[in-house]
Amino acid sequence: MPTPGTPTPYSYILIRLLFRFVLKIFYGSIVVEGTNNIPKTGRPCIVCANHSNSLTDALLLVTSIPPKDRNMLRLTAKATQFGHRTFTSWLIESAGTVPIRRKKDYADGSADNTQVMEKLMETLELGDAICLFPEGMSRYHPTIAPLKTGVARIISDVLTRNRNNPDFEISLLNCSVTYMHRQHFRSDVLVTFHPPMTFSPKTHPELLDASGTNYDAIRSLTAQMHDQISSGTIDSPSWDLVRVGKLAARIYAPLGTRMTLGDHVRVVRAFLEAFKAAEDNHDVDGDHHEEEKTPAEAAEFAQLRLDLMTYGDQLARWGIKDDRIRRRTLPRYIILSRMLVRFTWALCLFSISLPGLVLWIPVFLTTFYAVHNFKKSGPIFDTWDEIAQYKLIYGLMSGLAVWFGVSIVTFPFTVLTFLLVPALMWMTLRWLEDAVSAFRAFTALVRLLLVGKPTLRSMHERREGLHARVMRLAVQTLGLPDDPESYFARHGGREKGRVRGRWESGARYFSIKRRRKRDWNETLRLYDIVDYPKEE
Template sequence: MPTGTPTPWSYVLIRLLFRFVLKIFYGSIVVEGTHNIPLTGRPCIVSANHSNSLTDALLLVTAIPPKDRNMLRLTAKATQFGHRTFTSWLIESAGTVPIKRRKDYVDSSTVDNTEVMGKLMEALELGDAVCLFPEGMSRYHPGIAPFKTGVARLISDVLTRNRNNPEFEICLLNCSVTYMHRQHFRSDVLVTFHPPMTFTPKTHPELLAPIDYNNIRSLTAQMHDQISSGTIDSPSWDLVRVAKLAARIYAPLGTRMTLGDHVRLVRTFVEAFNLKAADNNPDAHLGDEETTAPETAELAQLRVDLTTYQDQLARWGIKDDRIRRQPRSRIFILWRMFVRLTWSLCLFCISFPGQLLWLPIFLTTFYAVHNFKKTGPIWDTWDEIAQYKLIYGLISGLCVWFGSAALTFPFSVFTFFLVPALMWMTLRWFEDAVSAFRAFTSLMRLLLVGKPALRSMHVRREELHASIMRLAVQTLGLPEEPEAYFAGLGGKEKGRVRGRWESGSRYFSIKRRRKRDWNETLRLYELHDIAD
């Protein structure tokens, strides 16, 4: 049985380094289905959607437990190789295989990946895991692009090469990656590994050469369906926006649900409101009933009503959760504003010394990203923002760490450990301070809007809630009591920590979540109206 390629030291270093960096940059990284990962020695292709450039690859490298797979062979566009940059060194040191893309070469005759495919097949025959992104490119878009057939053709080629080996098998491990806000600091990420597909020359003779290309297309379509099922795959940002609002109305803020449950719930509403898909497919179903013309019209009207409601919330700068509750008295709001502002100022003061250490990092990343955005249009550059923030944040963070130790000599032996500890606690205090400040500004907006307008908006929300519940329960087959249902469902990551003892004991844990909202990021203002 093959044992796989030995793990190079540079790969181990990169995995450890970016596991730490990713945990700092993203608030929660929730990984599902690790039991589906084939063990080292079993040839495996890891296939995932691709929306966040190099960050996707780094996330998969750190999400796969080393005890299951010693390493993951990556692929990247050939134009990223051979440069005197940290990114280029990072890619090459991890054993990444360069792939030429036709869009990167004016003369298409120079695009020949035959040798590359040969290296990938050799790696698979050694028992390695190879990572491929079947979309063919990273893209800043709400939906998954049509898959290219390269993964299916690679499976066919490696099976054909080993057609006389009855014991040879190759696994296809499809993975769905969902960023709640892919480029924002302290956002959340979901990584879902699906049950693997296993192929052998005996069980899949239709994939052996000579091959009917329809079998390649069929396998590619299966990959697309499985990966799409685990993430928010939408034809437009507007549809994502409406689906997230519907999910919030159905399962309001405070519902103890895992990130995976939240993503799957949003996807369910995306499919329900995707009227164009239903129009193009007369056999489309919602739940167990066929979509009739009146139902389609009702869904279209509900989508319009939700959009109008969300537009008004965005103009006011208020989240739906503020409308869900009955309008509070002015005295109560003023008291809560005083409490929130006082707590926020206290935390800002406590975290100020540590903020001086974070300031060079924030300034460096802001400057780098600001200049990078100027290099091209949104669709071609914004998928690399997180990558730039990670790399420039890592470099500047290491400079601050080691620079602080050098400047405090001869106490460096202490500051070497105290500085990162202070920076971590500063991040915790600063997150809580920002959260309290956002609550203060939100309460202030409630005062500005006024009680009559809030009461009218509350009545409109009640009507929307009734329509959403009818759609969710009667058509989509969702549970009638979402808060009780999701609280009892499996999964460790349930959002906000409950209870004083639990909250206090886990305050210093790097796994702790203070956020109640999976859409929350570290910003002084709330994200009221953003899909990605």
């Protein structure tokens, strides 16, 4: 029987509400899948996820789990985050977070977590949910690190402690978190909760640790966790492969295809797995027991990957999207007329954004200065996974300072400005997004003129050849639909950023909630982000 669970602390409720608001401002769309898989409050549950964005991952999980399903999620964090007179430290401690000592942080060998593990098990026995990141560290590299066996050992220990309770059950809820661009303002995030694994002493006797010899069962469970978590996100051995997978997905399902963020990530992952399998000479799903690829097939995939990289490099040098090459070459007068429309629209939107931008400038400057200094503190692989965290916290603090500062300065109209300031800042952000998008389209049209028709025709022919090869791989090998534009418009649930039909598409463009996204790769930048850090 489910237990009531630990009452939710008021500080936790405040943090959940506050950062739900902040995350929705920082990220353009946060799409959550599989909330029906979340075990209800009172059922012991361990929530595990991939860990690529430091504290932001934990905040995202806290705000993505509906309070009606779980009243709270007890977090864990490295012990070095505790005991400081900083907002981050207060935030972590106020949420009831449990400190974990990492061996690499304690060279003197004092990294003893015995009492911590005891507390976590007691928490589970009360019917609470705890959050663990089994990679054991936050990382910026695109591949998921080998999972530690700690989660499986906790499950084994809890089952062993309750072996005489026939009704005791514990659930393992694995979650995949995919950031399109984890540290960039107004990019998108996908959170996927997978079907939970349920364990009891009766159904999983192999996990009962009577003699300390259940190593095979522990390793097997850890491998299952890795497979489930990696199946819902973009897991790549290199940034180059991520780039190629995204380009292949864009050629397969071109710009404007009405597909959900979840569908987009799964299509990218399908191509990514194909190229990974070609590298390893395994089957597309990476299963060693399946029939291996023939040398000819592996060579074909390798050549396609190389050709896609060359094509993508050319697009990046010109600053042009694949969609511009896909379409027929436009006459010069049409390009000029569209340039006029895009520039005029961008100018109008920038103009009406100016009053609100005065309020945003302190926020932008504060976060830029903080992140600029933080980047100097270490190499990419050790710092870039915390950039979003810094932007969120410094943006929150500076935004609150602007809000309350303007409210005080405008006395005796404080009550009015207290309501108007956040509304104006939000609408400014919406107008600014549309203005940046329009100006980005204007610059792309300028580049089309500079490139010239002969070169564009040559690139179009190359693109046609790549499209035929990508479609053959998608349909014949990966089993993807042969008409993606029609298929994804008909299938999949409605979600943020997804629209049906021309009327709704046009109306959503002017929505005050969020802008209509035609490209899940968008951020609030004057240029498209297509490159990634150099391999180290």
